[in-house]
Amino acid sequence: MKLVFLHSSDTHGFLLPTDYQDKNDCDAPFSLSRVSSVIKAEREKYGADHVVVTDSGDCLQGSPLASYAHSTGDYADLAIFTEAYNKVGYDARCLGNHDFNFGLDYLTYYIDNNRAPMINDNVLDEETNVPAFGREYTIIEKNGVKIGILGITTQYIPHWEPKENIAGLKFVSAFERIKHYAKILRPQVDVLAVMYHGGFESDPVSGKATEPHRGENEGYKILTEIPEIDVFLTGHQHRRLNVVTRDTAIVQPGYRGEAVAKVILEIDDQTKKIKKMSTELIDTKNYEPDPEIVDIVKPLDERTQKWLDRPLAKLSEPAPIENAMKGRIEGAPFINLLQQMQLWFTKADISATAVMSEKAKGFGKEVTMRDVLLNYPYANQLCRVKLTGKQLRHIIEHSAGFLKKNSDGTISFIDRWIKPKPMLYHFDVFYPVEYEADLSKPEGQRLTKLTLHGKPIKDDQIYHLAVNNYRAMGGGFYPEYSMDKIEFTLDKDYVQMFTEYLTHADVKVDTKKNYRFY
Incomplete structure (x- = not known):
């Protein structure tokens, strides 16, 4: 059987296909609404029971729409924003560093009203050392195959955020937490996937260093030292990345919803073992915006456009x-x-x-x-x-x-x-x-x-x-x-x-x- 992962990341609040340069231009080659159309098409192609949909964060900040939703001080606008992401129908999500930009009250509302489980393994309560929100993992079953999903974000957030935005939180190494949880979860599942709002400090194939190894991105260390991982769903660096190496499928879908990352696993019907894996990036520019997302967001967008021209x-x-x-x-x-x-x-x-x-x-x-x-x-x-x-x-x-x-x-x-x-x-x-x-x-x-x-x-x-x-x-x-x-x-x-x-x-x-x- 085929098991397909569809992964988004770093949409940064670009819910509609516009970069807001021109209020009359709504045909940009990206957006959550186009991501949603890709996911609907792929679910129809393979069957919902063969598809897992994930996202690795940076959703709350980055677009003028996101700025406006925050600026009003009205959580009804955040509710519209959140409902657009809910409509996509994610199976699991994790947070990105920019999701902390507007403070913990704003973030907490978003998490509490998110219908998909928020997976969080390395943002801890500084007093208890347990995850400060969300859950450590989720196990879902698709057509008899058990899939374990872990979620982590870059530990570097305290280097960027004001203290009040992360008060009471402790950010620990993504590598250390995945190393811990992978050993717990691997025996319980047929496939182990990790969502990571982080990227690669070294090239995942050659191992050549691409930036100083300071802990912001730990993807290469995770890839090479935690063999339990089958599927590595990354973000943060805004890279377009799809590769299979070290028996791991690795993807990263770029920026603003320009692509949906796809992993296809061929799984033995009897043993549930992975026989083959492949990856690709689906450009969203080839898909029309999902009208359901457009209908949800349009009133908020119209008010954003007026605000922008003030x-x-x-x-x-x-x-x-x-x-x-x-x-x-x-x-x-x-x-x-x-x-x-x-x-x-x-x-x-x-x-x-x-x-x-x-x-x-x-x-x-x-x-x-x-x-x-x-x-x-x-x-x-x-x-x-x-x-x-x-x-x-x-x-x-x-x-x-x-x-x-x-x-x-x-x-x-x-x-x-x-x-x-x-x-x-x-x-x-x-x-x-x-x-x-x-x-x-x-x-x-x-x-x-x-x-x-x-x-x-x-x-x-x-x-x-x-x-x-x-x-x-x-x-x-x-x-x-x-x-x-x-x-x-x-x-x-x-x-x-x-x-x-x-x-x-x-x-x-x-x-x-x-x-x-x-």
């Missing part, structure tokens, strides 16, 4: 960014405006930021909510960090290490930050320091200029840096950042900050370029 502020001059890639390397007025705002709120000496969206266009003279969320879609908070000049230099040197100089003299990003998953939201630029980096020099020795207001940065002098909490708490593999260096965190999100900053006075956008790579 004017927030007017600028005396535009603050554009020609395109995200060019802006990162050469600078742009919008990047400077963001840095100016961070300095205004924190009274810091220096500001650091990344271009957060590949579709960032910056601001025209009139700024709407849509503009803010499309340019800065993350629910970050702003911190002020205390650093020595030497530590600051290490941080800027690390950022310069993202880049290379090509034989034709052009500057581009090295492959590890683009493949297998683009991670350019980790590339920070700094303001109003003036700095230059010679990319022909060895890493760590590239800065040829680093000044603030015309004076060289001094190694032993204290400087105050404005940077978002994701970076300040260790996100992005930067050196020097640590919790003890955070002086304070603002209790505002970036929408609130932009609204306040752009309306407090006539803001003069700095259009000067203050850094150069050569």
